[in-house]
Amino acid sequence: MIRRSTLCLLLFVSQACISIGPPSPVKWGSVPLESITRTHLENASNAAASVTFDLGEMKISADNFEMALTRHVRIQINSEAGQKYANIRIPFWHDEKISEIRAQTILPDGRVIKLRREHIYEEGEKKGWRYKVFAIPGVQTNCVIEYQYRHLSKHLSTIDPWFFQRDIPTSLSRISVEIHEGFSYDAFVRNSPDPYCLPSKERLKQPGDADHWRYTWEFRDLPAIRTEPFMATPNDYFAVLHFQLIEFKSTLVHNVFARTLGDMRNEFYQSYKPYLAVSRRVRKLSQQILGGAVSGTLATEQLYDFVRDSVVTSEYDGYVGSRIRSPDEVIKEKLGSRVEKNLLLVSLLRAAGVNAKPVIISTRSHGKIDRAACRTDAFNHVLTSVDQGLGDMLFLDTAHPYCPNGLLPPNDLTNQGLVIDEGRPRYVNIPRPRTVSMFHARTMRAEIDAEGRLKASTMLRFDGYRNLIYRDKLADHTDAEKFIRAAILEDIENAAVDTFSIFTGDMKAIPLTVNLSFTVENFAEVIGEKIYFSPALFHKHMANIFQAENRSYPIEYPFPYMNTEEVVYQLPENYRIQELPKWNSFSVDGQEYERLIYRADNTLHYARQHRVKDIYYPASNYQHLKDFYTRMVDSDRDLVVLARVH
Amino acid sequence: MVAVSPAQDGSQVILDELHYTVKSLQKSRLITTRKIIIYSPKGLEHAEIVISESRFKRVRSIKARVLDQNGKQIRKVRKSEIREIDASLPTDLYTGLKYYVFDLAQATFPYIIEYRVSVDINSLFFWPNWYPQWDIPVQTSRYRLSCPEELGFKTHAIGAIPEPVLSDKGKNLTWQLHNVPPVLEEYRMAPEHVIQYALFFASDSFVLDGIPGSFRKWQHLGNWYRQLAQDLYALDPASLTDLPRLDAASTRESIQQLYTFLQDHTRYVAIALGTHGWKPSPAQLVYENRYGDCKDLSTLFIALLAQHGIIGYPALLKTRNAGLVLDEFPSNQFNHVITYIPLPSETLWVDCTSSSATAFDLPSMDEGCNALVIRDDQTGLLSTPLSRPDDNQLLFSAEATILTEGTAQLEGTMTATGNIAQDMRNSLRAQDPAGQRNLLIQWLSDFSPSLSLTRMNIPHLNSNIYPLEIRFTCSAENYADVSRMRLFLNPSFYHRVTFEGETPDQRHTALFRPYALTLLDSISYTIPDGLTPEAIPAAAQYQYPFAQYDYRMKLSGNTVKFTRKYQIQERRIGLDQYADYHRFITQVEQKDRERLVFVR
The missing domain is CATH 3.10.620.30 (C8orf32 fold)
Structure with missing residues (x-):
């Protein structure tokens, strides 16, 4: 949920939010001693630490074209685990300034221990992110720490968002923004605890000055945001205030930045335009790669493969701005960040007559885009899109070395992107890939002897994203046999590799195939005249992946997938099947499981399938999903009982 | 021209040379020259170069270039490509170290990277050691030392380090090794075996920040x-x-x-x-x-x-x-x-x-x-002293009722001492109470598909002088496997051993465990009525000089009393004992998997 406000000199906001009038000043160091051992939030009383308040006062002024933020934070430390919140690291861009730092600890007996200036350090990249680093002294369980600093920045179009929430509970988070004459910003509150809340607004007037305004957002009693398994990113859940510069107007100049989607798109388009032009070098290379009259789908495939394989992926250095190298530079050095590679691909495709455009996205780890919020900092990556006609678009990312044409790396599987061209500004849906990501294991001969030993020959096939993931794992291992032991046989205890072969194919889209024979001593349990064994071999569910009692956030899988297995067991001589688990099939919304087992002469046929169709499950479904996995573990552990025949 | 075998993958060091020149106790220079051939994308990790600098080691110059496999220069690294980063290790708040980072990745293989770094070192306290072995093969590694005759120092070799060759009337010494294999890595390798080739140096005298000292x-x-x-x-x-x-x-x-x-x-x-x-x-x-x-x-x-x-x-x-x-x-x-x-x-x-x-x-x-x-x-x-196995003990004791559908209801206590208690306390104290519950559920859920924790009490969590005691009541759904005719119960609810690592024929070094320990189980199970035992695991005792195991079961009516003792008495298992260790662990692993089988 995004709540939008527009902050400027001229617009009038009708409703006040939580507080009216100027924010009440909080005095540095003024802490009622009894509050040090008493907590403010009922739900904070169990937390290792809690934020008593986090107050920001920001001024955006045309005098120096500067943003000045003063921040004052106070945190209650409740336990040993909370002491880490006294190690402070303040990020800033290298040409910004952090100053007037002060910090102290207030102990239950009223003593105050102050941070010494010489214990403030700075580190980071010379031309990148830097950090002021310090440890607040005197910290112990049941104390209060507070720190304050001033942040000056000339980057008015990219003001850092204000996070109301953290990974510990927050009693009060408040940001006041004073906008001086000329500037207009849009402000978006994402995941607002109160969907109807608007900022309070106060007119500030100095003698002889034109009007300017102070806007204040304030939220209280915010719970902690904690990472849970199968969560795309906690960034999707923080209550956070984003700023977007719309325009600046003075007597001399009027610049529009991003009031509408079209403005924002235009801004990106102007940034990328130089990279989209087809230079002579790009044209020549495109012709060289295609070697003749190749167009359409084939051209796309060949150019994609070239950029993916022939240009080394270097470190990510932003998705827009002057630090991005041109296609010519990337061609010359054969080196490019994932963004530079995709822009090169756009350029090469255009040279080949393919209708290609950049599409900017927010990756899964960066967080979801909300179309209601028009803000440039919502994105962090660029894909290549190809218009295939009839409204059908193909999305490509050359960053991953094993990602075939038609598949996007899992972190790109976000729901939408913004097309960067000169046409109608629009978001496009980025569909989930149609390819089924499958793991298939076929063991046509698995012999169990009377001592419980298993000898098996298996063919394994990895399709879709499984192909990508396992090729990655293979590349990570120096030794193919280590890969087999660590990545393939990891679920089968005591499996020893006899022989193997791995087929990777000439093309990355070809499924990875592994042929493998292996032996497992003590696979079956032999007790007296009975043999007991569990017929599931690969991708066996040994434990429930959902163990926590409760769930706060939705469960998200990166992609749908299916695991299947078929095994034909050759049973030992002089044994018959005494008990066989029955056919088992059950499902939950979005997932299915089926197990089939039957006997035929002296063989036992076993087949099993788990399918994840949906990738998104609301937190309210957690218990059902947990129960589903419990049943799967139970089913995979079911035993076959053989009895000796006399 | 560099001979390239078609089968070569990853990367290889062609030359790794350190030239250390000592002028005085507070003035010395290290020039590092490296040449690495990158055969394939797998080798690109060695194309990213990181050079550290501190107050005592100042980087004077960095020169780097990329060559094709015939030695022809493809490109030179520009100063603007070298990133300067002040950074600290994750364990430190701040160290004041600086790093110079540059990437010599290319897309056309094979190719060669070559770089030379000159560093001034202002104290012999930091005399650079020689590590000729890498995680990739090394064709030639060389250490050249130039120092005044009167400078006293000593060396200590690890692995087959040759004697130095002297030149210039003994003022220059050169150690050289060819065809150094990649470093061997094994599961839980004894730390003293991690470095397999090295030559350590120590100066008789040094000065650090104005304070003289000696390593004599x-x-x-x-x-x-x-x-x-x-x-x-x-x-x-x-x-x-x-x-x-x-x-x-x-x-x-x-x-x-x-x-x-x-x-x-x-x-x-x-x-x-x-x-x-x-x-x-x-x-x-x-x-x-x-x-x-x-x-x-x-x-x-x-x-x-x-x-x-x-x-x-x-x-x-x-x-x-x-x-x-x-x-x-x-x-x-x-x-x-x-x-x-x-x-x-x-x-x-x-x-x-x-x-x-x-x-x-x-x-x-x-x-x-x-x-x-x-x-x-x-x-x-x-x-420093070594703890004994009984000092580091974890006792899991419980009363368990197995229901007909296979659910196990337990009421029990985990009692830990020594290093085990320290580790568990550290993990628990890093969490808030909700996190502690989830952590305990995680610990208890290794072999249970669905566990509900009804009660948890840790009376001495914050008091290190007492053993760590975790009292709990829980319900483990589907803990026992139930079929139409049978009930299968593994009595080892909490402790089960799995062998990890190399088989004896593949192992080359001693194995190291953090500490000797004793893991005890004492669980009493009440089985549902109407079931008779079909298979009961036999008692087992395994005794080795470095470990012991004792597994017992006693049936009485519909009660099964299970006790288990698993003890590792040595933290270091020598290579000569490894085959026995493997045998012991696989025996225990097999035993821990066994189940009681009851039939209706």
């Missing part, structure tokens, strides 16, 4: 440290307002009370700036700040002890996970500081960075180490 003998190094740390133990008694009045009946108890105070009122923060990598902060400052690294906290603790007439000394040590101190080679081998307290009837070793140990037990990585105790009268290496 351990006593000399101790003297240097003592000089570095002199006058740092003073505490202003008037400022010690929150120091508790000790009400201990003995010196031992006093030490424990002071240690508890230190643990409750300080925290570990590493700021290793310049000499503060070796020189402690003054005790008064550490007390006021309430934080410090290992040597700072040790200094404070010694000062607090002194306030109560107890004498303690700093002890420099190399934690066990980093290897063993070479006692015959006095040099800077240490990475940690603890406190040594000699008492009339015993010796205590105290690690001031641990929040979960007591004054009477060390964290596992401090055990069995040679520590350099810095004493006024005598400095020397002493061994």
Whole structure:
């Protein structure tokens, strides 16, 4: 949920939010001693630490074209685990300034221990992110720490968002923004605890000055945001205030930045335009790669493969701005960040007559885009899109070395992107890939002897994203046999590799195939005249992946997938099947499981399938999903009982 | 031209040369020249070059270029491509180190990277060692030393390091190795085997930040440290307002009370700036700040002890996970500081960075180490004690009722001591109460698909002097497997061993475990009515010089009493014992998998 406000000199906001009038000043160091051992939030009383308040006062002024933020934070430390919140690291861009730092600890007996200036350090990249680093002294369980600093920045179009929430509970988070004459910003509150809340607004007037305004957002009693398994990113859940510069107007100049989607798109388009032009070098290379009259789908495939394989992926250095190298530079050095590679691909495709455009996205780890919020900092990556006609678009990312044409790396599987061209500004849906990501294991001969030993020959096939993931794992291992032991046989205890072969194919889209024979001593349990064994071999569910009692956030899988297995067991001589688990099939919304087992002469046929169709499950479904996995573990552990025949 | 085998993959070092020139005790230069051939994308990790700089090691120049496989230059690295980053290790708040980072990745293979780095080192304390072995094959590795004749130094070799070749009337020495295989890595490799080829250097004399020292003998190094740390133990008694009045009946108890105070009122923060990598902060400052690294906290603790007439000394040590101190080679081998307290009837070793140990037990990585105790009268290496398996014990005891559908309802206690208690306390204390519940559920759920925790109580979580006791009531759905005719029950609810690592024929080095331990289980199961036993695992006892295992089952009506003892008595299993160790673990693994089978 995004709540939008527009902050400027001229617009009038009708409703006040939580507080009216100027924010009440909080005095540095003024802490009622009894509050040090008493907590403010009922739900904070169990937390290792809690934020008593986090107050920001920001001024955006045309005098120096500067943003000045003063921040004052106070945190209650409740336990040993909370002491880490006294190690402070303040990020800033290298040409910004952090100053007037002060910090102290207030102990239950009223003593105050102050941070010494010489214990403030700075580190980071010379031309990148830097950090002021310090440890607040005197910290112990049941104390209060507070720190304050001033942040000056000339980057008015990219003001850092204000996070109301953290990974510990927050009693009060408040940001006041004073906008001086000329500037207009849009402000978006994402995941607002109160969907109807608007900022309070106060007119500030100095003698002889034109009007300017102070806007204040304030939220209280915010719970902690904690990472849970199968969560795309906690960034999707923080209550956070984003700023977007719309325009600046003075007597001399009027610049529009991003009031509408079209403005924002235009801004990106102007940034990328130089990279989209087809230079002579790009044209020549495109012709060289295609070697003749190749167009359409084939051209796309060949150019994609070239950029993916022939240009080394270097470190990510932003998705827009002057630090991005041109296609010519990337061609010359054969080196490019994932963004530079995709822009090169756009350029090469255009040279080949393919209708290609950049599409900017927010990756899964960066967080979801909300179309209601028009803000440039919502994105962090660029894909290549190809218009295939009839409204059908193909999305490509050359960053991953094993990602075939038609598949996007899992972190790109976000729901939408913004097309960067000169046409109608629009978001496009980025569909989930149609390819089924499958793991298939076929063991046509698995012999169990009377001592419980298993000898098996298996063919394994990895399709879709499984192909990508396992090729990655293979590349990570120096030794193919280590890969087999660590990545393939990891679920089968005591499996020893006899022989193997791995087929990777000439093309990355070809499924990875592994042929493998292996032996497992003590696979079956032999007790007296009975043999007991569990017929599931690969991708066996040994434990429930959902163990926590409760769930706060939705469960998200990166992609749908299916695991299947078929095994034909050759049973030992002089044994018959005494008990066989029955056919088992059950499902939950979005997932299915089926197990089939039957006997035929002296063989036992076993087949099993788990399918994840949906990738998104609301937190309210957690218990059902947990129960589903419990049943799967139970089913995979079911035993076959053989009895000796006399 | 470099011969390339079509089968070659990854990368290989063609030349790794260190040329170290010593002008004086405070002036030396290291020139590193490297040439690496990158055969495939797998080798690109070696194309990213990181060079560190500190106050004592200043980078003078960096030159790098990329060549094709015929040696022809493809490109030169520009200064603008070299990123300068001030950064600290994840374990440290701030170290003041700087890194120069550049990437020589290319897309056309094979190709060669070549770089030369010149670094001025202003103290022989940091005499660079020679590590000819990499994680990839090395064709040639060379160490050239140029130094004044009168400079005294010594070396210590690990692996097959040849004798040096002398030249220029003995002023230059060159060590060289060809065809060095990649470093061998094995599961839980004994740390002292991690480095397989090396030549260590130690100067007879050095000067660090104006303070002279010597590596001739351990006593000399101790003297240097003592000089570095002199006058740092003073505490202003008037400022010690929150120091508790000790009400201990003995010196031992006093030490424990002071240690508890230190643990409750300080925290570990590493700021290793310049000499503060070796020189402690003054005790008064550490007390006021309430934080410090290992040597700072040790200094404070010694000062607090002194306030109560107890004498303690700093002890420099190399934690066990980093290897063993070479006692015959006095040099800077240490990475940690603890406190040594000699008492009339015993010796205590105290690690001031641990929040979960007591004054009477060390964290596992401090055990069995040679520590350099810095004493006024005598400095020397002493061994820190090793805990015994019964010191590190985890007992899982429970009463369990198995329901007809296979659910196990348990009421029980986990009781941990020693290193096991420390590890569990550290994990629990890092969580809030909800996190602690989830952690316990995780621990109990290894073999249970769905576990609900009804009750949890940890009475002494924050009191290190007591064993850690976790009392719980839980319900484990589908713990026992139920078929149409049978019920299968694995009695090892909590502890089950799995073998990991190389088979004996594949193993080349000793195995190292953090500590000796004893894991005990005592569970009484009530089985549903109407079931008769079909298969009951037999009792088993396995006895080896380094380990033992005792597995027993007793049936009485519909009650099964299960006990299990698993004990590893040595933390280091030598290569000569490894086959037996493998046999032991696989025997235990097999036994732990066995089930009781009941039939209707």
